[in-house]
Amino acid sequence: MSSKTSSQNQEGAVHSTWQLYKRLLGYARPYWVAFVASFIGFAIYGATQAWSARWLEQVVNAVQAGELDQRGMLALTVLVIFALRGIGTFIGTYTISHVARQVVHALRTDLFDRMLTLPSSYYQRTASGELLAKLTYNVEQVTGAVTNAIKTGLREGLTVVGLMGYLLYLNWKLTLVFVLAAPFIGIVVTIASKRMRMLSRRLQKSVGDITSSASESIKGYQVVRIFGGTQQERQRFHKASDNNRRQMMKMVVTQSLNTPIVQFIIAMALAGLLFIAMHPSVMGTMTTGGFVAFLTAAGLITKPLRQLTEISSIIQKGVAAAESIFDVMDQPAERDSGERNAKGVSGDLRFEQVRFTYPGQDTPALKGISLDIPSGSTVALVGRSGSGKSTLAAMLPRFNDGWEGNILLDGVSLNDYSLLSLREQIALVNQHVVLFNGTLADNIAYGAMAGASREAIMAAAEAAHVTEFLDRLENGLDTMIGEDGVMLSGGQRQRIAIARAILKDAPLLILDEATSALDTESERHIQAALESVVKGRTTLVIAHRLSTIEKADMIVVMDDGEIIEKGSHQELLAKEGAYASFRVQQEAGGA
Structure with missing residues (x-):
C-alpha cells in the first residue's frame, strides 16, 4: 500500500513539475522567432563539431597517403570551421539571452503587478524581505530553467546529435557502446534532480531570510543602536547568512558528485569503446584516419553529454523558484465585485x-x-x-x-x-x-x-x-x-x-x-x-x-x-x- 502511495506521489510530483515548467515556457513562447534563430545558430555550432572530427580524418589520411598538396584546402577548411562555429555561437547565445532578459522582465513585472493588487491580509502575514527575494533572486533562478536550460539543451544536444551521426556513419556497432551507458546516466541524473529541487526550495527561503533580516536592521538602525540590539541583529543576520551558505554547499556537493559520476560512466563507455575498437578484427575494417576520427569524435561527445546531464539541476532550481513565484501570482486579488461608481457621493x-x-x-x-x-x-x-x-x-x-x-x-x-x-x-x-x-x-x-x-x-x-x-x-x-x-x-x-x-x-x-x-x-x-x-x-x-x-x-x-x-x-x-x-x-x- 505504501509503495502504491509513494508511486502516486512521484507521479504527482512529475506532473506538477511538468505543469510548472509548461507555465514557465509560456513566458518564452512570444519570442519563438528568437528561439528559431538560436536553434539555427547552435545547429551550425553542433555541425562544426562533427565537421572538425571529419577534418581530422582527412588530415590523417592525407598525411598517410602522402597527398601533401591538399594542405591548402585543409588549412582553409579549418578557418571556415572556426568562423562558422563563432558565428553559430554568437547567433545562438545572443538570441537566447534576449529571450532570457525578456522573460525576466515579464515575470518580474507580472509578479510586481500582482503584489500591487494583493489584499492587506497577505502583507500582514508575509515578510517584505521574502517578497523582495522573490522579485530578485527567485526570478533569476526561474529564467535559468527557461533559457539557460534550453540554451544548453540546444547547443549541446545538437552537438551530440551531430557527433553521434558521424560516429554511426563511421561504425554503428561501436557507437552502441555509448547507448548502453545511457540508462546508468539517467539513474544518476534522476536521483540528483530530486535532491536539487528540495535544496533549491531551502536555498530560496534562506535568501528571503537574509533579505528580511537586513531590511529590518537597515530601516530600524536607530532603534537597533539606541536599544543595544546591534549584537542581536548581527547574530540574526549571521545565522541567516550561514544557513544560506550551508544550503548552497549542499547544492554544490550534489552537483559536484553528479558531474564526476556521470563523467566516470562516460569514461567507462569510452574505455570499452577503445578496447573494442583496437581489436584486430575491427581495426582491419577502418582506415587510420577513420580510427583517429572515431576516437576524436567519441572524446568530443563526452563534454556535451556531461553538460546535458546538468540541465536537470538547472530546471529543478527554476521549478522550485517558480513554485514560490506562482504561489504569489495565484493569490486572489482584492475582492472587487462592485460596479457602481462612487463619484459624487456626499459622504453619508x-x-x-x-x-x-x-x-x-x-x-x-x-x-x-x-x-x-x-x-x-x-x-x-x-x-x-x-x-x-x-x-x-x-x-x-x-x-x-x-x-x-x-x-x-x-x-x-x-x-x-x-x-x-x-x-x-x-x-x-x-x-x-x-x-x-x-x-x-x-x-x-x-x-x-x-x-x-x-x-x-x-x-x-x-x-x-x-x-x-x-x-x-x-x-x-x-x-x-x-x-x-x-x-x-x-x-x-x-x-x-x-x-x-x-x-x-x-x-x-x-x-x-x-x-x-x-x-x-x-x-x-x-x-x-x-x-x-x-x-x-x-x-x-x-x-x-x-x-x-x-x-x-x-x-x-x-x-x-x-x-x-x-x-x-x-x-x-x-x-x-x-x-x-x-x-x-x-x-x-x-x-
Missing part, C-alpha cells in the same frame, strides 16, 4: 452591526458596531490602543475586507462600489507617514494627482503649513527628500502627508493620528489648517490627544471592539464616564 456613512475578525485570529476586532455619520460631519474615534479605532477606519477604503454586517455610503453598500472609484473619494493621513524618494512636490502631488498645477500644490502646502519650513530648503518644492523622507523631521513628514490629503480634496477624510508627530506649536498651526480642511467633508479622526478632537461633531469612545460612549465633548464630560476618565488621565500626565 452608516455602520450596521459590523463585526470583523482578522485572518488567523480568534477574537473579533470589532463586535457589532452600529454608527451613523452624517455627510460633512467630523467624528472622532477615541480609546485605548487595540480598541478597534484604526480597524474601523480601515473599513472605509476596504483595506480590512470580509466583515459581517453592512457599511453604507450614501445609502449604498461599500461592496457595491468599485474599489477604484471608492478610494478616489477618500483621502488618508496615516500615523506612519509614507513618503517616496523624490521631490517634496512629487510627494504632495502623488499618484493620480501628479498632473496638479504648481499653484494647487503650493496652496495645499500653505494650508498644511508646509511653507513654514519650505523657505529653509534650498530648492523649495523641488527639494529631494530622500527615501521615505529621511531628510525631514517627523512633524515635517506629517505636514506633507496632510498637504497631500488637502490637494486630493476628497469628500471623505481619514486622519489616523495625523498630529501625533507634531510639537505643540506645530500642532496649533495644523489644527487651524484642519479646521478649514474638514469643512464640507465627512471626516474620521483617530487621536490619542483629546485636545485635538474637542471640536468634533461627535466623539465615539471605543473599547475592546465596541462603542461604549458617544456624544459631543461637553456631553461626554458631563457623563463622567470613560471619556472624562481619559481626560483626567491626560491632564494629570501633562498632555
